[in-house]
Amino acid sequence: MSPAEIKEVILDILSDIAPDEDLSDLKDDVPLREQLELDSMDFLDIVMELRKRYRVQIPEDDYIELASMQSTVRYLEPLMRDITPAKK
Amino acid sequence: MYDTIIIGAGLSGLAAGIRLAYFEQRVCIVERHTTIGGLNSFYRLRGRNYDVGLHAVTNFAPPGSTKGPLAKLLRQLRLRWEDFALVPQVGSSIAFPNVTLGFQNDFDFFRSEVRRAFPAEIDNFQRLVDKLLSYDDLGGPLGGQSARAVVSETIRDPLLVEMLFCPLMFYGAPGEHDMDFVHFSVLFRSIFLEGLARPFAGIRSILKHLVRKFRELGGELRLRAGVSRLSTSAGEVRSVQLDDGQELAAHDVLSSAGWVETMRMCDGAVMPVKRPAGQLSFFETVSALNCAPKDLGCKQTVVFFNDSEKFHWQKPDELVDVRSGVTCSPNNFLYDEPAEEGQIRITALANFDRWQNLSEEEYRQAKSTWYDRLNASAVRFLPDFRRAVIDSDTFTPCTIRRFTGHENGAIYGAPEKQYTGTTHLKNLFICGADQGMVGIIGAMTSGITIVNRHLLRKKM
Numbered sequence: 001m002s003p004a005e006i007k008e009v010i011l012d013i014l015s016d017i018a019p020d021e022d023l024s025d026l027k028d029d030v031p032l033r034e035q036l037e038l039d040s041m042d043f044l045d046i047v048m049e050l051r052k053r054y055r056v057q058i059p060e061d062d063y064i065e066l067a068s069m070q071s072t073v074r075y076l077e078p079l080m081r082d083i084t085p086a087k088k
Numbered sequence: 089m090y091d092t093i094i095i096g097a098g099l100s101g102l103a104a105g106i107r108l109a110y111f112e113q114r115v116c117i118v119e120r121h122t123t124i125g126g127l128n129s130f131y132r133l134r135g136r137n138y139d140v141g142l143h144a145v146t147n148f149a150p151p152g153s154t155k156g157p158l159a160k161l162l163r164q165l166r167l168r169w170e171d172f173a174l175v176p177q178v179g180s181s182i183a184f185p186n187v188t189l190g191f192q193n194d195f196d197f198f199r200s201e202v203r204r205a206f207p208a209e210i211d212n213f214q215r216l217v218d219k220l221l222s223y224d225d226l227g228g229p230l231g232g233q234s235a236r237a238v239v240s241e242t243i244r245d246p247l248l249v250e251m252l253f254c255p256l257m258f259y260g261a262p263g264e265h266d267m268d269f270v271h272f273s274v275l276f277r278s279i280f281l282e283g284l285a286r287p288f289a290g291i292r293s294i295l296k297h298l299v300r301k302f303r304e305l306g307g308e309l310r311l312r313a314g315v316s317r318l319s320t321s322a323g324e325v326r327s328v329q330l331d332d333g334q335e336l337a338a339h340d341v342l343s344s345a346g347w348v349e350t351m352r353m354c355d356g357a358v359m360p361v362k363r364p365a366g367q368l369s370f371f372e373t374v375s376a377l378n379c380a381p382k383d384l385g386c387k388q389t390v391v392f393f394n395d396s397e398k399f400h401w402q403k404p405d406e407l408v409d410v411r412s413g414v415t416c417s418p419n420n421f422l423y424d425e426p427a428e429e430g431q432i433r434i435t436a437l438a439n440f441d442r443w444q445n446l447s448e449e450e451y452r453q454a455k456s457t458w459y460d461r462l463n464a465s466a467v468r469f470l471p472d473f474r475r476a477v478i479d480s481d482t483f484t485p486c487t488i489r490r491f492t493g494h495e496n497g498a499i500y501g502a503p504e505k506q507y508t509g510t511t512h513l514k515n516l517f518i519c520g521a522d523q524g525m526v527g528i529i530g531a532m533t534s535g536i537t538i539v540n541r542h543l544l545r546k547k548m
Contacts, residue, residue: 020153020159037155041537042163052112
């Protein structure tokens with residue numbers, strides 16, 4: 001998966017977790033928490049969805065890497081490079 | 089071998105089951121009864137549908153909300169707002185002798201009511217609201233502060249203090265006289281700042297959605313499957329033994345049966361924490377009417393009443409304490425269409441031991457006597473609906489005991505809670521009333537919180 005595809009995956013997960021949030025103006029370099037109504041339970045869900053959908057394992061110590069879209073994509077790139085995007 | 093076995097198919101167990109099944113665990117919910125719901129359930133009697141437990145769902149939030157307990161819960165369960173389809177209340181009140189405070193799902197209205205009835209206290213009231221808003225909700229550590237102490241040092245008029253405690257106690261205080269201030273804050277927000285609502289078809293529509301979701305995700309639900317014993321060794325539950333002798337194995341066990349009740353299931357285990365069971369139970373009258381309650385002048389959704397200036401939240405000496413109670417009409421929500429039949433439910437504190445000790449004949453007699461007494465007490469605070477009654481039912485602390493398994497029919501479980509959900513066994517956790525959250529939304533959130541904290545992470 002390319003960084004752009006990983007970003008799509010994250011947006012798709014966010015739209016599932018927070019269906020009432022507007023994701024269209026999300027800024028890549030600003031923490032997600034500052035832009036969306038997300039709490040620690042929701043961050044756990046991002047991790048769990050990645051595991052469920054792509055078998056990506058993220059240790060608890062690394063949750064901090066999921067702060068912004070930019071840091072998330074950067075963190076996931078090596079983990080998801082060899083994954084083929086799922087067909088929708 | 090299951091990943092997780094959940095004991096109890098009430099709101100907390102079902103919500104926990106959905107979370108686990110959604111994240112691909114093999115989950116089985118075992119329930120002793122023939123039906124789901126536990127405390128919050130429903131039944132049919134002589135052709136009529138009744139709810140038990142739920143009067144109203146607290147924590148109301150309108151569709152599209154991204155904040156608050158309801159929005160969080162729906163997100164966690166991947167449910168849509170429409171799945172619960174909560175309909176807001178018409179309006180409720182707290183009625184004491186000579187003073188009534190109305191409240192709606194609009195906090196400014198309640199504030200104006202406090203200003204009208206207690207003009208000298210309005211600034212103090214606002215200070216109390218500011219104070220309780222500064223506490224973090226759901227799952228935060230307890231402050232260990234007495235709510236009575238905090239509220240009394242903020243509000244001077246003891247009558248207003250009693251009038252604030254009355255509804256909050258009825259809707260969620262597990263112990264006598266007082267509660268933790270954090271608990272008070274959670275209840276205050278859920279009732280006054282967020283508000284009351286109900287699905288048109290009552291609790292059954294919420295339960296139905298939960299069960300459907302759980303099953304769609306591959307979860308297994310076994311009714312008539314009571315747990316008789318948890319076999320333990322080396323600090324772990326090894327297997328779950330059912331009443332019929334069947335033995336099930338699981339990596340983890342999550343029990344919503346209550347703290348004391350769960351400890352009792354563990355074989356050979358000495359109870360690690362001495363913790364008394366709850367003592368507060370309810371008696372409830374249910375009356376079906378030949379017209380809508382509003383046609384009799386009963387226009388309010390819920391009325392919390394108390395017949396003196398002092399509110400007593402304690403186990404009564406008599407079978408029922410009729411001095412104070414909660415009346416609810418499930419008709420008085422802002423539905424698009426009228427409910428099929430008028431109903432009024434009235435709930436008051438009751439003494440489990442006294443009900444338990446009655447002979448079968450005395451029990452039947454007492455139900456009828458106290459049905460009359462409680463309704464007679466309540467009609468001092470709402471229009472007399474009694475001539476319109478066409479059918480009735482009652483439930484007692486023994487009924488609650490039977491359906492929840494809670495010792496003493498303790499409506500909100502044990503006074504002391506286990507907020508972490510952990511036990512002395514490393515793969516046994518508890519959720520539900522004794523984990524510390526109350527209300528419909530709170531119960532489901534309890535199941536979710538414990539799953540998130542202990543049962544999802546460890547498998548990563």
